[in-house]
Structures are given as structure tokens and as C-alpha cells.
Amino acid sequence: MSFIPHSQNEVSQMLKAIGVKSVDDLFSDIKKELRPKSFDIPEGKSEFEVIEYLKKISYKNATGLINFVGAGFYDHYIPAAVDALSGRSEFYTAYTPYQAECSQGWLQAIYEYQTAICELTDMDVANASLYDGGTALYEACMMAIRITGRKKIVTDSGVNMTYRSMLYTYTSNLNIEFVETPVTHGQSDRDAIYKCLDDRTAAVILQNPNFFGAVDDHFDIVKKAHEKGALVIQSVYPVSLGILKTPGAIGCDIVTGEGQSLGLPLSFGGPYLGFMAVKKEYVRKMPGRIAGESADKEGRTGYVLTLQAREQHIRRQNATSNICSNEALCALRAVIYLSLLGPGGLKKLAQVNFEKAEFAKKVFDDIPSVEVKRSSPTFNEFTVLLPRNADEVVNRMVAKGYACGFPLGRFYKGMDNYLLVAVTEKRTKEEIVKFKESLEAVLCD
Amino acid sequence: MRLIFDKSVEGRKGLKISDSDVSVQANLPKKYQRDNPPNLPQVSELDVVRHYSNLSAMNFSVDANFYPLGSCTMKYNPKFTEMIANMAGFTDLHPLLPQLLGGGMLAQGSLEVIYKTERLLSEITGMSSFTTHPLAGAHGELTGVMIIAAYHKHAGNRRKYIIVPDSSHGTNPASAAIAGYEVIVVSTGKDGCMDIDEFKNRLNDQVAGVMLTCPNTLGIFNPRIKEIADLAHRSGALMYYDGANLNAIIGKARPGDLGFDIVHLNLHKSFAAPHGGGGPGSGPVGVKEGLVKFLPIPRIAKRNDGTFALDYNYPDSIGYIASFYGNFSVILKAYAYMVYLGKSGLIDVSEKAVLNANYLRSSLKKYFDIPYDRICMHEFVISVSKQKQKGISALDIAKYLIDNKIHPPTVYFPLIVKEAMMIEPAETESKETLDDFIRVMKDAAELSSKSPEILRCAPVSTPVGRLDEVKAAKDLNLRWHKR
Structure with a gap:
């Protein structure tokens, strides 16, 4: 067990070669009073059991949400x-x-x-x-x-x-x-x-x-x-x-x-x-x-x-x-x-990201109460001003299946109504449009 | 082998990228646009796959080679932990999701893994609490030293020095210096432990902390460790435990019980996460009760209803030390490993790691000098000084090992041993592998008198022979350029 190959017989041979009687003798520098006061760890599990156990834990993560959160960390396709x-x-x-x-x-x-x-x-x-x-x-x-x-x-x-x-x-x-x-x-x-x-x-x-x-x-x-x-x-x-x-x-x-x-x-x-x-x-x-x-x-x-x-x-x-x-x-x-992408692939990938974000901005413009901030050009992420607290909107969008963006009030004072929306190449036109519809519905409530 | 850049063929592509499905055809204003495309390789997917498959074959690795690197704990990296780390439920989780919906309800699985890892590590080391944020061992050290600084600042004084022994890992003095401390180096006594009289002399009320590895880099567990901790504490200094060598003492001693206040562990060493060719690692930091308030934010809290949340309410915290909660997938691998091994499995690790090291030590002393020859813990240091008299260095022996498909031990470290080879076999290696290593080392010792040229010319079985390091540093060539 524990990925340890030693048979009992081999352990005995090795102890003999070292010239000690037991494995304990090898730890004699650690005096009795220095031994663990407690070592309360559960006993081990089989490989199958550990995999099943952690698989179940992984299901508790909400990875099924359609992701528009970026804020420096992006959901790109990995070849x-x-x-x-x-x-x-x-x-x-x-x-x-x-x-x-x-x-x-x-x-x-x-x-x-x-x-x-x-x-x-x-x-x-x-x-x-x-x-x-x-x-x-x-x-x-x-x-x-x-x-x-x-x-x-x-x-x-x-x-x-x-x-x-x-x-x-x-x-x-x-x-x-x-x-x-x-x-x-x-x-x-x-x-x-x-x-x-x-x-x-x-x-x-x-x-x-x-x-x-x-x-x-x-x-x-x-x-x-x-x-x-x-x-x-x-x-x-x-x-x-x-x-x-x-x-x-x-x-x-x-x-x-x-x-x-x-x-x-x-x-x-x-x-x-x-x-x-x-x-x-x-x-x-x-x-x-x-x-x-x-x-x-x-x-x-x-x-x-x-x-x-x-x-x-x-x-x-x-x-x-x-x-x-x-x-x-x-x-x-x-x-x-980067080798798989090459110069052309990287340029195309970046351009697709840019265009999808531009598309999303245009779609968002159709919600009268939402203002897309356009004080400067953006790449694949942009700021929108919502008519109410972004935290609240974000939470309600979760129920509709979206991680709809990063509420900027979390990091910036006075920006409680601002949402940061990222659109990578993985987001489809359909997802963007439905996102907008869901957001509209949430804001109308 | 030719570089991937030299395999480039104009117009060749490696990946099909989906066309944009939106109707917008916009461009960034020219002013913000890139002028020239980067000279990345233009290659097919097979070009890339074959290139990096062939490069992978030009490495020694734990899966293919015995790798007895001292202080690096190159134990076997189980395959099932890789499989778990690749589960989509873990890999696809955005780290900012806990910022949505009531602090963490969307990331309950990953928060649970981190919380439970913190609890297990606390019990293994005898600490009150852990943070998993540090991204490598040295990053853990820096975090630990900043906690030392925060502790003294909180107590209203700013002490100036950190004590390290001369046998310490280089990261210890480097971390102390980078955090703003001056470093006091204490020498090693005849017994291979930090000279306790010199330590007493150097200790004063301006010493903020003492950084020790126990067992130290000579593989010796200092029997007077508690006395050192008591002395440090009496003068108001904190004790820092460099956990690089924890593999020797899991279940046999806990840094917390030995008098240490802060500890960092290397999950890529003692807890079987792979080294990845130099990283990613993971260097979680544990502290005693009184120091918990200084740990980096956010902390992972367990609510009364059993759910987990991020807790930012630590006004005395040193603050953020990483973008997020640590190298999550490395933490996950270590957690799966601990759950698999359990209590007896973990104790077995240290017992067999120490057994393997002592077996090698007692077998190699016939052929090499062992400056501190006594029962060791998980590693020991030999000196090639005897062979050096015949003109053979530790480097020559190291290169000869490469020709025998064995990765060399750590060489020329610790600095206090001449022609040092620091050997750590790890518990996962079998007696046959160790016997084979002993045979090769014996051959090397014999060759140093009989045919030293074989050692001096080694390695001859690798794609290149010994490379000119002086030339590399002088005629700097650190990248390819398009011709």
C-alpha cells in the first residue's frame, strides 16, 4: 500500500544491512516526548473509493453555468x-x-x-x-x-x-x-x-x-x-x-x-x-x-x-x-x-473574441435600462451600468443558468451598479442573445 | 533537435478556429492595433505533437528513472490523482464564481477540498490552521516570514534579523531578505546540527525568527530542537519550519509539537504531486493559534449549516499573496493522496523513506566518505572528497549516473560539505532499484582509480555531452530570432 513496494522479507534484509533491529530504531533521535501529541487521521480508502468520493464533491461546483465572467481569467477553448x-x-x-x-x-x-x-x-x-x-x-x-x-x-x-x-x-x-x-x-x-x-x-x-x-x-x-x-x-x-x-x-x-x-x-x-x-x-x-x-x-x-x-x-x-x-x-x-495557433490562428482567435464582444455590446444596447460604457475601445470584455445593484442581478442570473459577469462593486467603491462582462470565442451568438433576454427579464421583475 | 520555430512552413496551420457566428464586422481603431504578427511557428498539429513527444523523450523522469535528488522528494506520482485533477467539475470552475451568489455557493466542491486539506495538514503538522494560497515552497516561506513581521509589528516592535543555519536551503535566507530582514547565518556543529552555542550568542531581542529545516539538509533530526525553540521563544522570536523535509517525519513528529510556530509544506514533495519539470508546486502555510489572524485573505470558513464560504473579515491579515486560493489542482492531488493513504499509509511513508535512505547510506559508506555518518532520516550527504584526490569530482560521478539511466542526486549542496552529493531515495523505490544504484555507485568509485576518463567524459549516452555553462552565461542566447 501507499505505493510502497517493500515485502516484509526485504525490510528485514535492509534492517540487517543497516545494523539495527527495527524500523523504530531508525527514529531514535526523535525522543518520546517529541512524538505526536495527536495524529487523528482517518484510515485510507481504495483508489476506486477516492475517485468516487471526489467525483461527488466535484458535482457540487456550478461548472454548468454559461460563463461571462472574466476579470483577468478567461474561459478559452483548450485544444x-x-x-x-x-x-x-x-x-x-x-x-x-x-x-x-x-x-x-x-x-x-x-x-x-x-x-x-x-x-x-x-x-x-x-x-x-x-x-x-x-x-x-x-x-x-x-x-x-x-x-x-x-x-x-x-x-x-x-x-x-x-x-x-x-x-x-x-x-x-x-x-x-x-x-x-x-x-x-x-x-x-x-x-x-x-x-x-x-x-x-x-x-x-x-x-x-x-x-x-x-x-x-x-x-x-x-x-x-x-x-x-x-x-x-x-x-x-x-x-x-x-x-x-x-x-x-x-x-x-x-x-x-x-x-x-x-x-x-x-x-x-x-x-x-x-x-x-x-x-x-x-x-x-x-x-x-x-x-x-x-x-x-x-x-x-x-x-x-x-x-x-x-x-x-x-x-x-x-x-x-x-x-x-x-x-x-x-x-x-x-x-x-501558441504553436498550435500560429500567428494566423492567434490573430483570428483575438479578432473573434473582439467581434463577439462588440456583438454583445450591440445586443445589450437594446435593453433601455442598461448602458454599455463606451468611453474607450475594448477587447473582449466591457463594462455595463445596470439600473440596480449588480450583485443582486448576478445572483438572479445564476438561477437562469448564467454566470453573467463580475460585479465591479466587489473591487471598486461606488461601482455597485456596474457589471463587467467577458465574451470569449466559446460563447455563441445564441448564448449571447439568450443572455440578453434573461437579463432583460431579470431587470423587468 | 531543431526548434519548433525552425520547422515553420509559411501558411501551415495547427488548429481550426471557429469562425465568428455574429454579424458584427468591426475592427479595433488602427492606433490600438498590432503592427506585425508575432513570429510564432506555422506548423501542423502533427508537427507540434511529434516535436513535443520527441522532446519529452529527452528527459529523465520519475516514471522512467530512479531520481534520488536530495531535499526534492522525487516519489512516485500516482496516476489516479492526475485523473481526479482533470475532472471537468474541478477544471472548469472560474475562481471568481464565489464572488457571485452569496459567497461561495457556486464553488462548494472546491472550497470543501481546500477546507479539508487545511484540516488534514493542520493535524499532520500539529498546527492550528493552514492557508493553501502559497504557490510554491519559497512562496510559502515568504508568506511565513511576512507573518513573522506582522506578528512583531502587531506587538509594537520591528525586529531586524532572521537566523538561518549555514546548511539551510537557499530559499530561506532569500525569503527573509526579500521580506525586509537581515540574515544571520549560524554554522553547523560537529554533530551535523546547528551549533547551539553560536546560536545562543547570536540570539538577541532584535531577532524576529529562526528558520529551520528538521531533519536538516544533512538528513539529521536535531535531538535538541525543543531546546532551540525554547531559547528562541524566550527571546521573543518565532520558530519557522521549512517543510521541504517533512517526508521523514510524517506521523513520527509534528513541527507544532516540536515548538515551531509557522510551517510551510511542499505538496509536490511529501504529498506526491508531480514536480512538473520545475513547477507548479504548492506551499501551504500553517500557523499556531495566535497567528491565525495574520494568514492571507480570503480564508475558507465552514458555516454552521456545513457549507463553505470565503471569509475576508481578517483585519490583521497580511493581505493577498496570490491571485486566488493557491494552485488548486496541485492541492487536489495532494488531498486525494492523503485520503487514499490514510493514517497508517502516511506513517508507512516516513518509515520506508527513512529505511531506504539508511539502507543506501550504510551500503555506500564502503565506497564514499560520509562526513556526518550516523543514522539518518530520509536523506544523507556523501562527499566525493576521497575520489577528488584522484581528480574525480561529484559532477563526474553525477554525469556517470546519467549514463546508467539514474538521475544524479543533488550535487554541491549543502554548501558546508565539500564535493557533496545529497541522496534522497524516497519510499516508493524498491530494494532492487536501490541495489542497482549501489552497484553503479560502487562502479563509479572503482572507476575513479581504474579508468577515471570514463567518468570525466560522461555522459556519452545523452543527445549532448557536458555543455559549456560559462559560454551560455557569456554569449547570452536566450531565444530564437527569425533569420
């Missing part, structure tokens, strides 16, 4: 080949590829992933992954502080609220000054940002599309920030980059994002994929593992983990980050996903 390939145990039961010669498959896959992220964002170099979009943004923030030697960060409040809160958690003992500039369901507030920019500013943090779905061209902000010697960090939604202006094209210094949309299931929040790409001059200040090309004595090309002198196992308290385990398997899924 079967992504599961099939990332489900190969030669990948998923391997460890970090520190021993390069017997990990060439992994190392090459990471090198390819780094390339795909650079291509997607138009940046110079990427690392092998970070935990999630939020921790990637925190790492970017610390990196900007290291590069500039400054300690003030300006964040646009169109950046995901949870991500901003995470920044405050992580830096609560570090004397870093944060200034937030306001956003109301539109683009970044230029004047507010420029007012905060000064020669103490390490970085400006932006998000595109922002939390309200608004698409922006941050070119002017990048220019102003650079004039003040500050870096620009942009958090992006990778699928949108099939059609959206890239962070590289507008001159961003550090790009991060949540890679969940690149072939990862929603899976109640994880595992996800934090990605990071930077300008090449900052590569030695970047956190996380990086794969690089090299050669053996015979000149054969191979890949290794490189620039390890930045990392905790070498530099300990002076490392650029404490990160060790990352999200390698999720990065593998992302590069497989």
Missing part, C-alpha cells in the same frame, strides 16, 4: 493536443532541469517558450515563468526598484485590484511609496499619472486591456515616464496581443501577465502562469530561471539554465528573488498552445 502533450509523464514527473544532459527536452521547451513570449510581446528576453500574473507584477516592481535605485511606484487603478493589493502585502516592510491614479471604466488618466511622475519614481504600472476591459495605447505615458527616468511596467492579457498593440512597440521596459488564457484551465485559480519579458539591458536583474543555448565539446547545440548567479541556490540572501519552483508545466502548455 486536445495541449492536454495530451503536457500530460506526458516524461514531462510532468521530471524535476527542474539542473542536470542539462538528461533534461534537453525540457530545456529546449523552455527556450521555445521564452521565444514565444518575446514574440508575443515584442520584447527582447523572457524568463522561464513566475507563479501567476500578480506575483509577476510584484517581481517586476522589485526589479524596477533595483534598476533605478528609486522607491516610488505609480500604479494605475485600472490594474487588477488583487494584483495591487499583492504589491502592498509584499512590500509592507520595505518603505516603498505607492501612489494610485484613478480610473473609471475608461483609459488611464494621463494628467493624474503625469502629476505623480517625478525623479523619485521607479516605475509606472499599467494594464492593457485594463480591469474594465478598456484598450489603451500607452505610448505617451511611456514617453513621459522615460523623460523622468522611470520605467514602465505593463501587465497584459496574452490572447489580446493577437490584435492589440504590443508593449514592445510602445517602448515598455518590463512586461508581465497572467498566462492562463494560453491553454490553461480555469481550475479555480491555479495552477496559472506568470510570465515576464524585459528589454535586454535588464536581463541580469530579472528574477526566475532562464534557459540559454550553449554547446558541448563536440560543438553540438544544447540548452542549459543560465545566469544562475542571480538565483537563491547560489546567491542566497543576495539573490534577485527567492523563487525556486516556478510554473514550468504551465509554460509548456503555453508554448504548445
Whole structure:
């Protein structure tokens, strides 16, 4: 049991070889008074029983709702080949590829992933992954502080609220000054940002599309920030980059994002994929593992983990980050996903997302009491103003079979009547129309 | 092997994407549009499948190879837990659904899994409460250190230092430093444990916490651990348990009973979730009663009617540390593993893990130096120093193991042992596998005098030989470029 192969006879032989009488003798350093005061765990079950037990628990999740919730995490179709390939145990039961010669498959896959992220964002170099979009943004923030030697960060409040809160958690003992500039369901507030920019500013943090779905061209902000010697960090939604202006094209210094949309299931929040790409001059200040090309004595090309002198196992308290385990398997899924899509597929996917959201906006316009916010273009998610509390509407829509959006009042003060609606390629015309009809019915009640 | 990018053929496609079924034909305003498409590969589905299938074959893995990496607990990853993690009822759940309909009624299944995992881990470690939010071991450490900081801040003081022994994992001092502490390093005594006199000397009222691994990276359970905890507590410091090595003591000792206040576990080590080629991991953090209020939000609460809810009402919480509730599918795999094993199964894990390690230790000491030679726990460290005199290094032995289809142990760690090889066999390996490893290690020891060139040239059976790491760091080539 317990996947343990030892027969009683083998245990006896091994104890004899060790020179002890019993397994208990091996634990003699743990004195009696240090033994567990309690170990109240139920006895085990068979494989069949555990599967049935957890299957029943899984039925308690409302996964049957038609999903219009996004808010940074999207219900995209995952091609079967992504599961099939990332489900190969030669990948998923391997460890970090520190021993390069017997990990060439992994190392090459990471090198390819780094390339795909650079291509997607138009940046110079990427690392092998970070935990999630939020921790990637925190790492970017610390990196900007290291590069500039400054300690003030300006964040646009169109950046995901949870991500901003995470920044405050992580830096609560570090004397870093944060200034937030306001956003109301539109683009970044230029004047507010420029007012905060000064020669103490390490970085400006932006998000595109922002939390309200608004698409922006941050070119002017990048220019102003650079004039003040500050870096620009942009958090992006990778699928949108099939059609959206890239962070590289507008001159961003550090790009991060949540890679969940690149072939990862929603899976109640994880595992996800934090990605990071930077300008090449900052590569030695970047956190996380990086794969690089090299050669053996015979000149054969191979890949290794490189620039390890930045990392905790070498530099300990002076490392650029404490990160060790990352999200390698999720990065593998992302590069497989992007390879299956190719440039044309990614563009088409993004365009379909965009068009379906535009269609949904048009359909919503037919409900007189609902106002679709149009202060800026959007990608596949947009903000609507309801005639009453969005929480209440959302709850009633659940009864009709819809997860109809994210009630913005949960994260933003004074936005109790606002709903954030995401429309991915998986939502059909019929679902969108019926959604609108149900919403109309709920609002008429 | 050629890169997937080099296999690209203009116009080739790998996935059929549904056409838009809506009548809107809109475009983003030009100003916001991408200028040039990314140079992603243009390949067929078979191109992708064959490419990554072939790459997968260029790795060692637990499923195919013995993998005795010290401090990494490369135990067998059961298949049924993968199957459970892939159930649509779990994979398709949006993490924000608990924000709809009365706090969690739409996510009762997943909330129940997290709640029950927290309870099991609390009992296994002797802690009061757990959070599953941390996404890896090091992330758990950072969370733990921030809880230490919150505790002292709450008590009205800001202490400056964290103590770690010189045998600690690199993540310990790194996590302490990143959270804003200065690190005090205490050396290891002759017995392989943290030097207790030096510890006493360095301990003062500015020390916020002491981070220890127990058993430590030499595989030694410190018999004076309680004394260390008492000393730390008397000076007002908290005790932090790095759970990387929990596999040695499950059911035999609980960090909570040993005097630890905070613990992180690695579900991808002790609880059989796969390592995924470097991640995703999961690093849940447990705390004693007085520290529960500092745990990250949201917490998972069980209501009186037996349903589960997210609870944000923790004003002293350190706040959000992740986007959501942790790497859910990793947590789910660990939960299924614990339910399957149950009490006796879990105790069996530590007993056989320790048996396997001691069997290897007692068999290998004929051929290699073992600097701290005594009964070990789940792992031990040998030194290749004897062979080094003949010009053979730990790296040479490691590469020779690769030619014998065995993944090398952790090398050159812990830093306090010269030419170290840190060996952790894990409980799931059979006596035949261990005997085979012993035979290969014996051969390696003999070859180091007889035919050292075989070791120095290894590996010869892999797609590439030893790669030039200096060149990789100097002539940085970190991505493909379109020619």
C-alpha cells in the first residue's frame, strides 16, 4: 500500500544491512516526548473509493453555468493536443532541469517558450515563468526598484485590484511609496499619472486591456515616464496581443501577465502562469530561471539554465528573488498552445473574441435600462451600468443558468451598479442573445 | 533537435478556429492595433505533437528513472490523482464564481477540498490552521516570514534579523531578505546540527525568527530542537519550519509539537504531486493559534449549516499573496493522496523513506566518505572528497549516473560539505532499484582509480555531452530570432 513496494522479507534484509533491529530504531533521535501529541487521521480508502468520493464533491461546483465572467481569467477553448502533450509523464514527473544532459527536452521547451513570449510581446528576453500574473507584477516592481535605485511606484487603478493589493502585502516592510491614479471604466488618466511622475519614481504600472476591459495605447505615458527616468511596467492579457498593440512597440521596459488564457484551465485559480519579458539591458536583474543555448565539446547545440548567479541556490540572501519552483508545466502548455495557433490562428482567435464582444455590446444596447460604457475601445470584455445593484442581478442570473459577469462593486467603491462582462470565442451568438433576454427579464421583475 | 520555430512552413496551420457566428464586422481603431504578427511557428498539429513527444523523450523522469535528488522528494506520482485533477467539475470552475451568489455557493466542491486539506495538514503538522494560497515552497516561506513581521509589528516592535543555519536551503535566507530582514547565518556543529552555542550568542531581542529545516539538509533530526525553540521563544522570536523535509517525519513528529510556530509544506514533495519539470508546486502555510489572524485573505470558513464560504473579515491579515486560493489542482492531488493513504499509509511513508535512505547510506559508506555518518532520516550527504584526490569530482560521478539511466542526486549542496552529493531515495523505490544504484555507485568509485576518463567524459549516452555553462552565461542566447 501507499505505493510502497517493500515485502516484509526485504525490510528485514535492509534492517540487517543497516545494523539495527527495527524500523523504530531508525527514529531514535526523535525522543518520546517529541512524538505526536495527536495524529487523528482517518484510515485510507481504495483508489476506486477516492475517485468516487471526489467525483461527488466535484458535482457540487456550478461548472454548468454559461460563463461571462472574466476579470483577468478567461474561459478559452483548450485544444486536445495541449492536454495530451503536457500530460506526458516524461514531462510532468521530471524535476527542474539542473542536470542539462538528461533534461534537453525540457530545456529546449523552455527556450521555445521564452521565444514565444518575446514574440508575443515584442520584447527582447523572457524568463522561464513566475507563479501567476500578480506575483509577476510584484517581481517586476522589485526589479524596477533595483534598476533605478528609486522607491516610488505609480500604479494605475485600472490594474487588477488583487494584483495591487499583492504589491502592498509584499512590500509592507520595505518603505516603498505607492501612489494610485484613478480610473473609471475608461483609459488611464494621463494628467493624474503625469502629476505623480517625478525623479523619485521607479516605475509606472499599467494594464492593457485594463480591469474594465478598456484598450489603451500607452505610448505617451511611456514617453513621459522615460523623460523622468522611470520605467514602465505593463501587465497584459496574452490572447489580446493577437490584435492589440504590443508593449514592445510602445517602448515598455518590463512586461508581465497572467498566462492562463494560453491553454490553461480555469481550475479555480491555479495552477496559472506568470510570465515576464524585459528589454535586454535588464536581463541580469530579472528574477526566475532562464534557459540559454550553449554547446558541448563536440560543438553540438544544447540548452542549459543560465545566469544562475542571480538565483537563491547560489546567491542566497543576495539573490534577485527567492523563487525556486516556478510554473514550468504551465509554460509548456503555453508554448504548445501558441504553436498550435500560429500567428494566423492567434490573430483570428483575438479578432473573434473582439467581434463577439462588440456583438454583445450591440445586443445589450437594446435593453433601455442598461448602458454599455463606451468611453474607450475594448477587447473582449466591457463594462455595463445596470439600473440596480449588480450583485443582486448576478445572483438572479445564476438561477437562469448564467454566470453573467463580475460585479465591479466587489473591487471598486461606488461601482455597485456596474457589471463587467467577458465574451470569449466559446460563447455563441445564441448564448449571447439568450443572455440578453434573461437579463432583460431579470431587470423587468 | 531543431526548434519548433525552425520547422515553420509559411501558411501551415495547427488548429481550426471557429469562425465568428455574429454579424458584427468591426475592427479595433488602427492606433490600438498590432503592427506585425508575432513570429510564432506555422506548423501542423502533427508537427507540434511529434516535436513535443520527441522532446519529452529527452528527459529523465520519475516514471522512467530512479531520481534520488536530495531535499526534492522525487516519489512516485500516482496516476489516479492526475485523473481526479482533470475532472471537468474541478477544471472548469472560474475562481471568481464565489464572488457571485452569496459567497461561495457556486464553488462548494472546491472550497470543501481546500477546507479539508487545511484540516488534514493542520493535524499532520500539529498546527492550528493552514492557508493553501502559497504557490510554491519559497512562496510559502515568504508568506511565513511576512507573518513573522506582522506578528512583531502587531506587538509594537520591528525586529531586524532572521537566523538561518549555514546548511539551510537557499530559499530561506532569500525569503527573509526579500521580506525586509537581515540574515544571520549560524554554522553547523560537529554533530551535523546547528551549533547551539553560536546560536545562543547570536540570539538577541532584535531577532524576529529562526528558520529551520528538521531533519536538516544533512538528513539529521536535531535531538535538541525543543531546546532551540525554547531559547528562541524566550527571546521573543518565532520558530519557522521549512517543510521541504517533512517526508521523514510524517506521523513520527509534528513541527507544532516540536515548538515551531509557522510551517510551510511542499505538496509536490511529501504529498506526491508531480514536480512538473520545475513547477507548479504548492506551499501551504500553517500557523499556531495566535497567528491565525495574520494568514492571507480570503480564508475558507465552514458555516454552521456545513457549507463553505470565503471569509475576508481578517483585519490583521497580511493581505493577498496570490491571485486566488493557491494552485488548486496541485492541492487536489495532494488531498486525494492523503485520503487514499490514510493514517497508517502516511506513517508507512516516513518509515520506508527513512529505511531506504539508511539502507543506501550504510551500503555506500564502503565506497564514499560520509562526513556526518550516523543514522539518518530520509536523506544523507556523501562527499566525493576521497575520489577528488584522484581528480574525480561529484559532477563526474553525477554525469556517470546519467549514463546508467539514474538521475544524479543533488550535487554541491549543502554548501558546508565539500564535493557533496545529497541522496534522497524516497519510499516508493524498491530494494532492487536501490541495489542497482549501489552497484553503479560502487562502479563509479572503482572507476575513479581504474579508468577515471570514463567518468570525466560522461555522459556519452545523452543527445549532448557536458555543455559549456560559462559560454551560455557569456554569449547570452536566450531565444530564437527569425533569420
